[in-house]
Amino acid sequence: MSSLGQRIREARKQLGMTQAQLAEPDLTKGFISLVETGRARPSLKSLEQIAQRLGKSVSSFLEDGEPAAGRDLAVVLKQGEAALRQRRWSEAVRTFQAAAEVTGDAPPAARAALQVGWGEALLHQGQMRHAQERLTEGLQQAREARAPEETARALRGLGLIELQHGRLPQAIEHLRPAARALEEGRLEARHLHASTLIALGRAYGRAGQQDEALGCVRQALDLLETTANLAALSRAYLDSGIALHANGQRERALVHLQRAVDVLELVESQHLLAGARQHMAVILLERGAIDEALPHLYESLRLRERLGGTASPAATLIELARAHLARRDPARAESYVGEAMIHLKKEDEPATRARAQAVLGLIRRQQGKVAEAIMLLEKAARQLARLDLPLDLAGVYHDLGRIHADRDDQAKAAGAYRRALEALRSADTLGGLGRLSSLP
Template identity: 30%
Template structure:
């Protein structure tokens, strides 16, 4: 059969090099198939979905027999042939050759932004449903970056609802996807920070610091000076440093974060920085500056309508007021934070705020209300899920038990045995939780409380041992298990 240069109605048209308009059993050709779906099968699927015949797809340039050959995977189509088939099927050339709908990655990123907005404005469960849909779609089309972003979002949703094992799983999956795709560290920084936060909330303070310090070292020594990534990581180090008693290192991280803030392009990061820096300012006795920093963060979050972070600002402001002796203001701020987080069903964060609130209630003379609150929330905390705050709850219950025993004892009668035993039980439980988490600063304070209890009940040797343990935790301020602080960014 010869082919004319001008196609005739119902007949064959010009055939580009390497192709044939013959029937499938006349001129076979080895196909080139993408890994996910053979291109011929994709043509068959799209044609069938649209209710088109092989003739309708073929004309006017090719024969129905050629389309049959292509669908059977027995011909290697040229770019010109695929562009013709794509036009007849009503899809783009890229969609036909890759199997990915046109502008899929862009649409996925827009929907990821929508899910992130839902998460930050308080709809964690709804955001999780959308993230799961996006994760499955990105996986189906082989879009690693978008799949990693969806995994990160699912992990953040799990953090909001207190499901730490799920958060760990999603964050690790996100990092594995980015590493396999060869993403540089600045792009992986949000996942590193998220993994560290999950470990911190699980009570693994030292490992959280290890993740953050290792990433900071790599960024600062390899010339990957990305202000957003550095600000994200330095800000994340402040909370575990503070809980470990490494106040000098926390202050250094806060100073570096402040210096990076003008270079950062993300206002959310700047707001987070102000919230975290307030802790170090407070530790240095600069309560007014801490409150001012939190006010700046609150203004940014209010403008961005990010309720979770706004709740955290109320939380930190309550903490600042409590440390500064303004207990009525502290109670108001903490109740606001608790109500906002509870409305979002952010279980773990809510229980952490309630520990702070219980301390304020006790100091305001409402010990019974504080004790009821603490006992109720302990069911949501355990060594793997909020260890530091579970220890804080037991510490407060121990103090309340001691105070109630002292109040019920006649003048000069000595300690009340039942109250002392209850207090000791809570202190020892808290000590075990803090030792596991490595919260050195809190450990030293708890050892003082337990040592005082032993001394008042006549157990001098046990008191001395406990005091020595507390001094050991105070012996090396400003350090972690990692030795030297991470390298500073280049000036």
């Protein structure tokens, strides 16, 4: 049974092509050598480039000698991994769900990669419970298959879930071995290693272990500055910016996100660029800098609309609604929420749907429809509680507290504020304080 690398080598030899010629224009001779000897596995994009240079289809390199189920799964897994890298979470979930239907007698490592990738996509969608189920199963399969990178990714995902819930010892217990495994792994996982170190640093920092936290951040930054992979560099800057924001460090977060934007404009990654601009806008809105935030949101929306069905603009539309609500323009804010809800009918994004309900509640408050505002915010709170999103939940309860206080219902106001603080404590972070609504 020939391997992927052997099949590429045979096809290259048949054409009388050197490794350097096959690598042109975007790859390197060294990378081709690693692929052919089985020491590296190309990404879907790299495999497409190699196949094009050799005048063959991608599937032709995944056929000879492989069971049909394993062959089909390999193709679908590569598509899912590509969607993950570009942060197309809904597409990734759909792809991994499809892959689950063709596992058959696929190799254990491939089944582990399926569960881990699926879990990562669900995690980014905010579906914490389902993500934990997939990642736990993926971790068990990865360990049985002795697949170090899938093991590290599963540990990282489980660590991020524990961090989200504020369970710091458990988060460190998962993230520390994940970082160690990635440090010993291949060069292509460098951005993932840096992102894991940033998360581990956050966990250490919240646990009061500042020396360990600082060490993780320094190591992550060293990785960021030395990588020659611009795409990996941009993803790591984006991840670090999001992490710094979650830890309440807005100014540093903006610096890292701006660096991500600068690099992403060079590599023309529109999916990631839209996400980076949107997150910058969220931070600027928290600072009250509405005029600075709006250009980022409009550009993010433009990019997502250009990408069409592969990138839902719903989350960006919700942030635009927040911005116009802060300008006391509830009519325009409601129009953006309406557009978002149209997209959400076609997308499985429960967290974004809950946030839309919350913003609609704030719109009703500005319109003087207080009873409807309370109903919508309470509905959003129930959805966010089911999704285990404590920071968003704290913001909704804070808004409910303000509404009840305005109505001079001190008992209900106190109850809502107490729940907001409980949600923040469950996340064990002060970074969420900046997310509490400051809307009039």
